[in-house]
Amino acid sequence: MLRILLSLILLAAPAVQAQTPPSAADLAGYGGGHLAAHEDNAAAIRRLAAAGADPDARDRAGRTPAHVAAFASSDEALRALAEAGGDMNALENRFYDVLTIAAVADDPEMVSLALELGNRADLITSVYDGTALIAAAHLGHHEVVRRLIAGGAPLDHVNNLGWTALMEAVVLGDGGPDHTATVHALVGAGANAAIADFDGVTPLQHAEARGFADIAAILRGSSQ
Known part of the structure; x- marks a missing residue:
């Protein structure tokens, strides 16, 4: 069942980047x-x-x-x-703000400037009721993730897909260095790795199912 769910998630992933x-x-x-x-x-x-x-x-x-x-x-x-x-x-x-546009573009300087100018890091954006942090985590934009965390972005916001930023970094990521650094930044900032998706599957379980050894090690360490 988990393998089927992951296949559906991966097929749907491109639709999450719906900025125009x-x-x-x-x-x-x-x-x-x-x-x-x-x-x-x-x-x-x-x-x-x-x-x-x-x-x-x-x-x-x-x-x-x-x-x-x-x-x-x-x-x-x-x-x-x-x-x-x-x-x-x-x-x-399409319900995007300056901050989320900059986050998806992997533009850390624009992200910092938008925050400086009053763009709220907790703003709910996109048709997925997400945040700029979730969008950046999904794409593995780890420097943007760090700047959003410093700017007060909510770490554990759950979008209408049932995913936090940490969950998106795992289920929509590729397990490579960028997504691993993203997970490291989120966990280091205190993101709750115990928040499961709507099917009760945790980020660690997803990481293990996908063979993301480095990410799984970070998530295991967060529970100790």
Whole structure:
């Protein structure tokens, strides 16, 4: 039964990464704050703000300029948008915020900047009712995971799939160095390794079933 469950999980894994950056057509149609955010043009954003432009204007996918800045790794634009009163916790149509976009992109500097500018590490994001930490753990982005932990991300939030960040690092990971480092960071910060999934299977049991010896050793150590 466990082997069947794991097969289904792995087949579903790509759907978890459901973020949609601006398309070529979106970029071609951008003006104002969205264009300035994509181009990391902080001066233009400040001029627009002084002229009364809405820093939280939405494109057809519900993206604000802040979301566009996150997708483009436009740090100075994001800072200017925050100075202009932009909502750092806005969610686009797929329910992603700046922090989760940066976490999925493995952009530690943007993650730290978003936290500095007021993006909440405990914000519930995505159709999976997850967090930026869960998204980063799923992908093995261990430096991002460490920065989110330092920023106060909830370690044991359970999404609507029944998974914590620790669980996702195991069941959606590959057992390699990046996911092992992610598990190490989570366990070291105090993540609860006893939280099982909806079928009562623990992260350790999943790690053992998948042959992730290094991760299993870390999880065993957390229970001692």
